[in-house]
Amino acid sequence: MTFSVASVLRRRWRGPKYLLAIPAIIWYLVFFAAPIAFIVLYSFGTKDSSRLVPVDLGSLSTKSYSAVFDETFFKTFRATLRISVLATFLCVVIGLPVAYFAAFKVAEKWKAIILAAVVVPSFTSFLIRTVAWRIPLAPNGTLSKWLVGMGWISDNGIQILETPMAVQIAIVYNYLGFMILPLFVALDRIDVRMREASKDLGAGRVATFMGVTLPLAGPGIVAGVLLTFIPMCGDYVTATVLGGAKGNMIGAMIASQFSGAQNWPLGSAMAILMIAAVLLALVVGFVVVWIAPRLAALASPVVQVVRRKILSDQSPASK
Amino acid sequence: MYTWGDYNDPDLVGALAGSTLNVTMKVDYYASNEDLITKLAASAGSSGFDIVVPTGPYIPQMIEKGLIQKLDKTLIPNMINVDPNYLAQAWDPTNDYSVCKNWGTTGYFYDTTKISKELTTWQDFIDTCMGEASGNCSVIDAAPNYCGMWFWANKINWNTETKADLDACEKFLVEEFAQHIKAFDSYPSTKLAEGAYSIAMAWNGDARQAYVRIEEAGGNPADWKWVLGAPNTELWMDNYCVAAGAPNAEAAHAWINWDLIPEISIKDLSYHGYHTGMKNMSQLISEVAPDLVKGDMIFFGDEQVATMQTQVITPALDRLIDILNKSKAKAGADLA
Amino acid sequence: MRKKIEVLPKLLSAWTVLVLVFLFIPISLVFLHSFNYGGSFTIWSGRASTKWWGELFNGGVMYGVLIRFAVVVVAGVVFARITKRRENFSKRVSSLILPLTFVFAIVLNGLMTEWYRTIFDFAGIGDSIRNSFIAAFGATVIAVLIGGMSGVALARRPGGWTKFFMATVFLILVTPEIMDAIALATWFPRIKAIPVIGIIFSSGWGPFNGGINKLWVGQSLYSSAVVTLIVRARLSGLDEALEEAAADLGAPPGRAFRQITLPLIASAMVAGALLSFALCLDNAVISTLISEAGSTTFPVALLGATRSTIKPFWGVGAVLLFIVTLGALWFLAVILRRGGDSASKIAATFTGS
Structure with missing residues (x-):
């Protein structure tokens, strides 16, 4: 491989520019684009359980889509989005102070330790971590008995397992690391002088944070949201292990259409609508993110002043 | 295997x-x-x-x-x-x-410290799930068993193909019963011991294992009672x-x-x-x-x-699966 | 005013500690409950026992393993110390000694005792762990090959195609896993109809049979996109002039690539590979829907087991996998540090920016 790549380099790409990407393009066509195209096709078919591929493509219809919009299914949709949006929000709120602390308030050595501590739990089996939440949350568990003993909760113990609450807790837990890391990277890149200049100009710490730090951390927040919100929406494991009937999420519902229920058209339609919903939520989210710093900038002319001051210092950003 | x-x-x-x-x-x-x-x-x-x-x-x-x-x-x-x-x-x-x-066969298992009534039949199970144990009960995650519970309680053969029976079953299970279910769980034994449910529909062997788990968890197995489904069961x-x-x-x-x-x-x-x-x-x-x-x-x-009935696969099975899925959606939806 | 300044960092550090505790609660419970005496992972029976750990804690075996481990590691530490003092020894090499010692200690123990087999084969999870490694390894090789190549192409030969390709990569990253899972699960029965690829899949040999190849495909999608981004980010931060200069100076193309380009992207490739390996090792959603009997991986088997009682040995398996993954990450950190990267840069490499 080495040699072929090298000779391509030498020839200054006389072939098509995407030559090196051809394996990837083929791979993605065969194993990504084509299968998903079929899912789109199946979503317009009708269920026919007598066949090996249990879909009748003879008569295409949008029946499955209207079935998804049936009240009960639609509610699971809404519940999934609600859990994911809330969990993403909680991840930002919980993770931002940690990332901020690691980026600005500690020595280099401690940065490494904090980051390692954040990342390490993510490398234990996702499933066993999720299952492990059953231990502290069990109504007959040690924690529950202790809380009852202290008289802080009712005699029934912790009533969280098999509810959306358990899913909410575990999902925040499972994805928190994926939020903290990009937040840290973005914050860490911020030129300290920007913040100092802002303070020198008399802006309070709140104004500095809102006007300088937060807008500059924008890309990190965006990356973090992408890394957490999307997998959350399709999460199949957390809800299956902890959610019970009430914490059902759309991911588990889609999977069951393909394994147990054998209703491929319905499952396909659900999956497509889920992606549409995810993308819609992202667009809405980004519009908000796009507007917010501009509003903040309007509200805080300090930023403009700071930017100008830095430019006038003529010190090129070196980080 | x-x-x-x-x-x-x-x-x-x-x-x-x-x-x-x-x-x-x-x-x-x-x-x-x-x-x-x-x-x-x-x-x-x-x-x-x-x-x-x-x-x-x-x-x-x-x-x-x-x-x-x-x-x-x-x-x-x-x-x-x-x-x-x-x-x-x-x-x-x-x-x-x-x-x-x-x-084996199917019945249910309940915590006598949480459920005051003495339960003996499927109708008792359904009533308890919708009453005292609402939001605290689990049912087996298999369509024939889940629907069978209602058929047995109403003295209908669970292999019925009659449309009226199936419609009535769907109406009751999806619209009235599903919202009380905490989980669809085919093997509730461990979760019973954790204390997640106070009553659970279970296969006899799994219910028997629950005794072991409950003891391990520091609970008192004598508080729990196993009931064979009646008047009929599987x-x-x-x-x-x-x-x-x-x-x-x-x-x-x-x-x-x-x-x-x-x-x-x-x-x-x-x-x-x-x-x-x-x-x-x-x-x-x-x-x-x-x-x-x-x-x-x-x-x-x-x-x-003699009260146990063997399942027969009929075209109605698709319908039963459908009922289970709708119930799941319904059970998950009432909080949304 | 002075006092107010002191309060914020304290609050922040307290919060950070709290969050870290939150992150470590379930992990420590997994460790604890893998020593549960009872028959269920989630229910602590009040007694600790090493019975789920198979032979590892059986007296003589354990001491043998520990002694060998300690001897090798101590020797490694001493050796590392000596080499650090010597000036003719490059620092790059000496920093690698310790991790290599660990690897050596594990391999040595594996050669001299049967303890891997006795633990990993316990209760049938041995096969699933082995399958996890084979699947993750194959998927990583694919991801690094196709991701690395397209990363180089994106950074060095941008053009009209870049937009389309990046859009595809972005789509792969934002598609929820469950979608890929169902798409592939319904795709594989049809795959026989495709020329060449269909033949490899339907009548494959060795590892290309038995479903592992499906896992390679499924797991490689996301991770190849990640590798692409990481390599692209690393290369576009570096000046192409270096490579051109080498060519202008008459370096043969093979050598220019080996000595200039490869070192530039090597750390990005290694980072991508290890990240991809860790992601694949833990993949549950895609793997569950496409795996077959011969290719059940640890997460797939565990997901199956969550339907009934989860035995404590699943905790043991998770702990062992955790140690392996951690070792890989540590190794990576050492490699990146060797190149002079700070913690911040390592984190940045991982997030592909």
């Missing part, structure tokens, strides 16, 4: 199979017969499974779809140890394809079959044969808690496992067995 959850003594599929038979077992689990058939059908003879354990009534369609192969009976001489009552069932009259693994029989295209058919036969040795079979029985259909069962138990606990949850009297 592709089987139901926690369905064999780990020794028998692990170390002991290795040392006695020189066979290494790999075990995967499925949650319903539909899952099993889907997985086998999807790979059309190349699933890689050797032994599968379908419930009786599903066997004819598996034969028809070519998912299981004929047993080589010469490799399973121990089939003579099986009580003839449990051989030659309607789904496989000559036992060419299957041999009884064990049979009798299911799971069978060893060899999958079509099994890569290790010979070892599969050897293992099945080994599991049909009475002593081995009883060892298995005392683990999973289901009647394995051996001849002279009561004598065997007193010889091999005299200290077996909770035998009344394994062996049932004749008049109890």
